[in-house]
Amino acid sequence: MNDMNAHSPDPDVGREQALAIEAALNRVILGQAPVVRLLLVAVYARGHVLLEGGVGIGKTTALRALARQLGGPFQRIEGTVDLLPGDLIYHTRLDAEGRPRVDPGPLLAHGGDLAVFFFNEINRARPQVHALLLRVMAEGRVRAFEREYRFPHLTVFADRNRVEREETFELPAAARDRFLMEIPMSAPADASQRESLAFDPRFHDTDALIETEAGAALDHRQLNQVARRIQETVAARPALRKYVLDLWRAGDRPQDFGIRLPEADMDRLVLAGPSPRGVSALVRAARVHAWLAGRGSVEPEDVQAVFAPVMGHRIFLQPVYESQREWWMPQLIEAILDKVVTPDLG
Secondary structure (H helix, E strand, O other), X not given: OOOOOOOOOOHHHHHHHHHXXXXXXXXXXXXXXXXXXXXXXXXXXXXXXXXEEOOOOOHHHHHHHHHHHHOOOEEEEEOXXXXXXXXXXXXXXXXXXXXXXXXXXXXXXXXXXXXXEEEEOHHHOOHHHHHHHHHHHHHOEXXXXXXXXXXXXXXXXXXXXXXXXXXXXXXXXXXXXXXXXXXXXXXXXXXXXXXXXHHOHHHOOHHHHHHOOOOXXXXXXXXXXXXXXXXXXXXXXXXXXXXXXXXXXXXXXXXXXXXXXOOOOHHHHEEEOOOHHHHHHHHHHHHHHHHHOOOOEXXXXXXXXXXXXHHOOOOEEOHHHHOOHHHXXXXXXXXXXXXXXXXXXX
């Protein structure tokens, strides 16, 4: 349990703790330092995360290890085609005397103290299940058993398998906006890291691997206070603010910034650009990125580092392009960052 003042947490103490968590994760999740940094940014920006990638690359391991480091009550559920919304709220069983009982489900098992909820393979669950979870993420509360449960400390992590398409249900674009970040993850490219993953027995037992790192001495009930302090103390200078607003406009009308993509009709590419909520999320994430780097103000590199995972799922393409979103969006994001003039903040 850390000893930060409950009313005015010291951002330097919080940073040391955050970097210790990051170091622990990098010892467990080999070759994923950029992913780990983004996960940490999302946590301290108090946002939910959707992690996506292929089969067996360590998505579940990464999220389980992060949940262990964050401390606080943790619950997990597996996405399946037969999962029902009520399965998040309650479960039924027969007691020792054969009588039916109704117990709280994973969302309610710890009441309002739930810190981490991990939804494994969320795209295997049906839209009705998505709708309930997304409502909890947006509102921070749910009504059940004739009372209202609030979740002031909750962070939702989900992973999505992008390889298998059978019996899967994609999240609607508007619903995905509830995730602060969508973070892609792939196997490391470094040859020595690949060799370690293949031959080092330490990486063959994920349960034991995660247990090698002690859980963090983090009080999950202080995360909101630390996050608020970060947003209050990390400055955004006027030139940086103009840069963010230009990026916002470029996400809505890229053609106004001279952006051209091969074989794309730029006047018909973007259906809708980022919302004010999305740009607010970008600024929150950039402030945390600067804070983790020990800076007192946001630099363009902080915005650029979080732009793709925060904004990529918040730019909506016309239907003719949306079907090939995985092809067009990375090109568009790269072009926006290339064409919008980066300010020199001195």
